[in-house]
Amino acid sequence: MENVATDENWKTCFSQLAPGLLLFARQWARSSADAEDIVQEAFVRFWRKQHDIANRGLLYATVRSIALDFLRRDSRRARRESAAVSESDQMVQPMFEVEDESQRALVAALDLLPNEQREVLVMKIWNELTFAEIASALEISQNTAASRYRYALAALKKNLPSV
């Protein structure tokens, strides 16, 4: 991995990390547009502070922090628009490129997971973070991160009997 701060070809880093970061940000954002705003701000802040891109725990912690700030700032609007957005937005702006019905069922089961389990799953599966990195980003212990991951997989398995 390269350092964003000194990397002229930052687009490579962006291509590698952006989809996972976007998915991670979507845990708190109500739309893809909001998630992209969060990722943009995180990228720029990371670059500005010249952090090492190899420190992925810090990068995800930055995204999470910005997302939570965003959520707080946006709470008033969220209350006004809550029901309509949460339903229509999920349909119009999916988080995954679904290919078949089994994947659709899997995505639906993912949506049912508690947030704390889903964020660990997202970081582990689609961002390929280690439990140490996840623990660092979420400020939890590695054991807790691993437990949440196992609980999430167990819940998915339970909700998808065909798996």
Added chain:
Amino acid sequence: MNDFSDIESKLRKLRPVQPSADLRTRIERALAEETSTRLRSATARQASTAGVLPRERRFHFNWLSLGLGLAAATALVLFAFLRLEGPAQKRSSLAAITPAPAFSTNSNAQFIPAGLTQVVYHTRDEGLHFNRNSDQPMRRLRSHTRETLQWRNPTTGASLRISYPSEEVSLVPVTGQ
């Protein structure tokens, strides 16, 4: 973890939605702006701005403050030394407005006593008292005073003055009528 390997592989097959091309452009623009802002601020720092642009903050060691601080500390140490050294002498010169003594012949002395002022601003007669050791009654007088001590450095002309309140009780023998 082997129990979950099948569901893990299914999850990995799910592809997250790719970010829009617009996001890439926005980040590129934001980073470019950040770079230009940094360059501008760096250039502004280097340029002579005549006070128009904010100047770079530097750590300035304030020698004047250090000197004043050291002088004050020296004066306090000297004062503490004088107080500890001669309480008896001080008591002997009480109740008098003493003129400034002659300058010390020792030219090395930094501060020499320059005066002692004792102002009695309140006296209260607390009545007659009979001491065990004396047959004669005594009148007890309580005085509130303010004493001011002053030192002066003849070399530099600097002076140090300290003032504090004090209370004194005196017993005056009552003469028979």
